Amino acid sequence: MSETVFTAQNLTKKYKQLRALDDVRMEVRRGDIYGFVGENGAGKTTLIRVLAGLAAPSGGQITLFGKDSNLAKERRRIGGMVESPAVYPNFTAKENLEVCRLQRGIADKGSIQRALETVNLTYTGKKKAKNFSLGMKQRLGLAMALLGDPEFLILDEPVNGLDPAGIMEFRELLRKLNAERGITILISSHLLGELFQLATNYGFIHRGKMLEQITLAELNAKFKKQLYIRVDDAPKAASLLAPEKLEVECLPANILRISGGPPSNAGLVRTLVSGGVAVEEVVLRGEALEDYYMSLIGGRH
Ligand SMILES: Nc1ncnc2c1ncn2[C@@H]1O[C@H](COP(=O)(O)OP(=O)(O)OP(=O)(O)O)[C@@H](O)[C@H]1O
Ligand SMILES: [Mg+2]
Numbered sequence: 581m582s583e584t585v586f587t588a589q590n591l592t593k594k595y596k597q598l599r600a601l602d603d604v605r606m607e608v609r610r611g612d613i614y615g616f617v618g619e620n621g622a623g624k625t626t627l628i629r630v631l632a633g634l635a636a637p638s639g640g641q642i643t644l645f646g647k648d649s650n651l652a653k654e655r656r657r658i659g660g661m662v663e664s665p666a667v668y669p670n671f672t673a674k675e676n677l678e679v680c681r682l683q684r685g686i687a688d689k690g691s692i693q694r695a696l697e698t699v700n701l702t703y704t705g706k707k708k709a710k711n712f713s714l715g716m717k718q719r720l721g722l723a724m725a726l727l728g729d730p731e732f733l734i735l736d737e738p739v740n741g742l743d744p745a746g747i748m749e750f751r752e753l754l755r756k757l758n759a760e761r762g763i764t765i766l767i768s769s770h771l772l773g774e775l776f777q778l779a780t781n782y783g784f785i786h787r788g789k790m791l792e793q794i795t796l797a798e799l800n801a802k803f804k805k806q807l808y809i810r811v812d813d814a815p816k817a818a819s820l821l822a823p824e825k826l827e828v829e830c831l832p833a834n835i836l837r838i839s840g841g842p843p844s845n846a847g848l849v850r851t852l853v854s855g856g857v858a859v860e861e862v863v864l865r866g867e868a869l870e871d872y873y874m875s876l877i878g879g880r881h
Contacts, residue, residue, distance in 0.1 A: 583610045584646060585732050585764045586631060591640035593626050593788075600626040602788035604640070608732075608766055608781070613758050615779030616768040617873065623788040624768040625662070628736050631766075632660050645731075659730030661721045661738055669710035673701045673720050676709055677727060686728045695723040699753065715746040722753070733757065735767045739774055751778045772873045777864065786877045802872060807838040807845060810861040811852065820855040821848070834860075 586608040593601040600623050608614045618624050629635040631642065633655050644654035668676055677692045696702045699719040704712070709720060718738055725733055735754075739747045755778065757763045769775050775782070782799055784791040794802075811817045814834040821828050821838070829837040838848070849859050 584608065584643065585610050585612075586766070587643045588627070588631075589641045591627070591630065591642060592638045593623075593630060593635065594638040599788045601630070601637070604785070604788070604790045606783055606790055606793065608764060610731075610764050611758070611762060612781045613754065613765045613767065613779045615772075615775035615782045616766060616785065617770070617772050617775065617782060618768070618785035619770050619877075621787075622770075622785045624770075624785060625736055626788075627785070628660075628662055628734055628766070628768065632658070632662055632734060634662065656728070657730060658732045658734060659725035659728065660734040660736075661725045662734065662736045667709045667717060667720060670708050672706055672708060673704045673712075673716075673723070676720060677723055680724045681727055684728060688728075691727050691729065694729075695726045698726055698757070699723045714741055715743075715749065718742060718746070718750065719753075722750075726757075730763065732764045732766070735765065737768050737770070739769065747774060754778065784873065784876055791876050799872070806864070807848070808861075808863040809836045809838065809848075809852070809859060810834055811836065812858040812860065816855070817852050817857045820852055820857060824848075824851070 584607055586606070588604050588606040591601050591604040591606070592599060602623075604623075604627065606627070616624055616627070626635065630637050631644075633651065641648055642651070644651050645657060647654050668679065671679065673696060674692060677695060681689070681692060693702075699722050701716065701719055701723060704716065709717065712720065722735075722738070725735070733754075739750050742750060754765055754767065758765055767775060767779065772782075777796070780796050781793065782796070783793045808831075809817070811834050814830045814836055817836055818828050818830055821836075826838050826840040831837055845862065845864070849862060852859050
């Protein structure tokens with residue numbers, strides 16, 4: 581079994597009568613990209629604040645990197661983007677990172693340039709943060725979180741307000757950090773679709789209660805995926821896919837709707853391409869995921 585980076589047992593956080601966290605059990609393992617899903621007010625930020633030491637729990641235990649004491653020391657191994665990052669509007673990206681480095685007592689000056697390169701913000705030069713686009717601001721927030729080379733990155737709804745291209749770019753960045761540097765990531769969202777195929781593990785929280793924790797493979801198996809593929813020759817593509825045990829439907833504009841749970845999307849695309857079909861676009865229908873989430877919380881409203 582791989583090492584745990586974060587666990588919560590019977591974790592409770594009360595605000596007067598309200599249980600913002602109610603007996604939560606949670607486990608993030610090294611190497612995971614953990615998608616933390618819940619609607620507005622579910623308790624995501626509260627849990628993250630407790631994890632980060634910004635709020636004290638009312639009951640229960642947490643561990644960080646397997647330790648249950650001296651957590652302040654363990655928290656030095658964590659980088660976070662919780663709530664909107666404190667960015668100085670009249671400072672450049674570099675200046676903001678320098679302030680952040682000094683505040684956090686990180687000795688390594690080189691970490692600034694590395695963080696800028698990682699999030700692709702080296703080109704901003706003298707531009708002040710107030711003139712950054714939302715996507716650039718989010719990337720600056722991520723660069724701040726990456727100072728000090730954390731092993732565990734915590735991101736609270738980092739793609740809120742980003743357009744689809746911005747979301748895609750951010751996802752790719754996180755995938756790279758996870759794959760190339762082995763950084764464990766906890767990322768929250770109120771939209772399951774935003775995390776889908778990025779997160780390797782999912783935790784669904786609703787009204788302070790952890791409803792379910794499952795892996796991507798388990799999630800994939802639970803609902804019938806629908807894949808939309810736009811190709812240059814739909815009939816040819818359909819015949820190439822005929823040997824696979826799939827339901828393939830030809831829609832207008834050379835779009836195929838594929839359901840029945842293809843073993844792997846990449847394998848499917850390979851089959852088509854090696855058969856001489858150009859694949860223009862692949863879309864996994866997100867609504868099915870939202871349906872799944874709704875079925876989990878169904879009857880609880
Ligand atoms: N400081 C506080 N005092 C009182 N109640 C609070 C406080 N912080 C959070 N809450 C309440 O706890 C519950 C959980 O809030 P939380 O911010 O954790 O939700 P969330 O899942 O992050 O939602 P969102 O998607 O809107 O960010 C909400 O009902 C909220 O009103
Ligand atoms: Mg929140």
